[in-house]
Amino acid sequence: MTESPATPAQRKLTMYRNGSVYTAADPFATAMLVDGDTVAWVGSEQAATSITDSAMEVIDLHGALLAPGFVDSHVHLTETGIALDSLQLGEVRSARELLAAVAGFSASASGAGGAVLGHGWDETQWADPALPSREELERAAGGRTVYLSRIDVHSALVSSTLAAAAGLDGMDGSGSGGQVKRAAHTAARLEARRLPAAALRGYQQRALAEAAANGYVALAEMAAPHIGSIEDLQLAAGWNSGPDAVPEILPYWGQLADSAEHARSILDGLGVPVLGLAGDLNIDGSIGSRTAALRADYSDAAGSAAACTSPPPRRRPTSRRARCWGSRPGSTSSGTQASTPPWWHWIWRQRKSANKSPGRGPPPRARRAGRCGIHQPAGQILRDGQRTARLRCGLGRRRRPLRAAARTPAARHEPLCLLLRRRRAGLLRQ
Numbered sequence: 001m002t003e004s005p006a007t008p009a010q011r012k013l014t015m016y017r018n019g020s021v022y023t024a025a026d027p028f029a030t031a032m033l034v035d036g037d038t039v040a041w042v043g044s045e046q047a048a049t050s051i052t053d054s055a056m057e058v059i060d061l062h063g064a065l066l067a068p069g070f071v072d073s074h075v076h077l078t079e080t081g082i083a084l085d086s087l088q089l090g091e092v093r094s095a096r097e098l099l100a101a102v103a104g105f106s107a108s109a110s111g112a113g114g115a116v117l118g119h120g121w122d123e124t125q126w127a128d129p130a131l132p133s134r135e136e137l138e139r140a141a142g143g144r145t146v147y148l149s150r151i152d153v154h155s156a157l158v159s160s161t162l163a164a165a166a167g168l169d170g171m172d173g174s175g176s177g178g179q180v181k182r183a184a185h186t187a188a189r190l191e192a193r194r195l196p197a198a199a200l201r202g203y204q205q206r207a208l209a210e211a212a213a214n215g216y217v218a219l220a221e222m223a224a225p226h227i228g229s230i231e232d233l234q235l236a237a238g239w240n241s242g243p244d245a246v247p248e249i250l251p252y253w254g255q256l257a258d259s260a261e262h263a264r265s266i267l268d269g270l271g272v273p274v275l276g277l278a279g280d281l282n283i284d285g286s287i288g289s290r291t292a293a294l295r296a297d298y299s300d301a302a303g304s305a306a307a308c309t310s311p312p313p314r315r316r317p318t319s320r321r322a323r324c325w326g327s328r329p330g331s332t333s334s335g336t337q338a339s340t341p342p343w344w345h346w347i348w349r350q351r352k353s354a355n356k357s358p359g360r361g362p363p364p365r366a367r368r369a370g371r372c373g374i375h376q377p378a379g380q381i382l383r384d385g386q387r388t389a390r391l392r393c394g395l396g397r398r399r400r401p402l403r404a405a406a407r408t409p410a411a412r413h414e415p416l417c418l419l420l421r422r423r424r425a426g427l428l429r430q
Contacts, residue, residue, distance in 0.1 A: 011036040017048050019061025069217025077236045081203030087118030095132045102140040116141045118148040134160040134178045147192035155181045155289035158188045166191035181291050186226040201235055208246040216247050224254035237272040252278045
């Protein structure tokens with residue numbers, strides 16, 4: 001007896017109408033037909049009327065905009081979930097209000113048990129920028145552990161209990177008050193993130209739900225040892241194979257490697273495939289927390305010019321070894337120190353080595369040469385005779401060096417819009 005052939009699964013046809021479809025194929029499109037998971041057609045209302053039949057599900061957009069999904073290029077899932085679900089401090093306007101919010105949260109049912117986690121305070125919005133001490137936070141929380149991240153998440157207020165558990169005394173950035181920065185902040189954050197896997201997953205799920213509700217279809221998880229654990233990265237990457245319909249996770253891990261063997265051991269030890277040894281490989285911190293590396297002191301704090309978290313010579317092996325293993329290198333920065341030699345010497349060497357070995361690793365255009373938040377005047381000549389070109393990227397900008405005299409091989413890999421922008425700025429020969 002012969003078996004009858006299996007009946008192919010019927011594909012779902014969905015017609016979206018009466019909206020504004022964002023597509024280069026038809027700038028005036030108001031309708032779109034989706035066949036399963038494929039966009040099959042876009043066009044006008046008149047054309048949609050002629051092809052719509054009873055096999056299609058018709059969705060009236062009522063004038064809404066239909067656009068491709070967004071991709072967030074820098075996310076920390078667990079941190080985002082904690083910021084969304086923890087004590088919100090964006091509206092407090094003084095240390096007294098902050099302490100009152102901590103006390104109220106500690107006494108509420110939602111804050112019962114465990115650490116008091118909060119986010120969003122900004123002392124620059126306060127009439128009196130004085131911050132509460134560790135002891136004051138301890139009393140307000142009733143003796144519970146307190147970790148309250150600043151709005152830029154590059155520093156935090158911590159209680160005495162958390163400071164003792166993390167061993168902050170004597171660390172760089174610990175100070176005598178409640179605020180911790182740099183190495184002390186890293187230690188405090190990691191201590192506060194010692195949470196059960198179920199709690200971590202719950203925070204990640206909260207972040208994914210928020211991203212999906214705002215139209216994001218993919219998130220680049222920029223993990224790093226100073227941000228969270230490898231378990232945290234594994235949980236984030238695990239959403240890609242789970243049953244839930246959530247945005248795709250694009251995992252990265254930011255860790256320095258001194259040799260090819262070291263880079264391979266890092267990648268092997270993660271337990272999940274990543275897209276690159278990039279992640280949050282920070283050159284410095286942030287302006288608001290006064291941890292961004294500047295060439296001069298902050299105007300409101302003498303002797304406060306922060307140093308880069310790691311010198312360039314250590315980062316060059318990471319970039320080179322990452323390329324050898326087909327992994328994408330990269331780093332981020334905020335201050336002006338990263339826009340001067342020796343940092344630009346390092347970035348330029350990275351670009352040159354990429355062109356000499358085009359078969360190793362991703363193409364040069366895929367390698368992050370660093371994101372800067374503060375820049376020198378346009379076209380300013382650096383000491384090595386190079387000029388810089390700027391490309392807006394989110395709230396910051398990505399800077400890439402070019403020889404002042406000619407268009408380099410690296411420039412041929414850049415998008416046309418960037419080349420035209422450089423040409424208009426007089427940074428390339430016609």
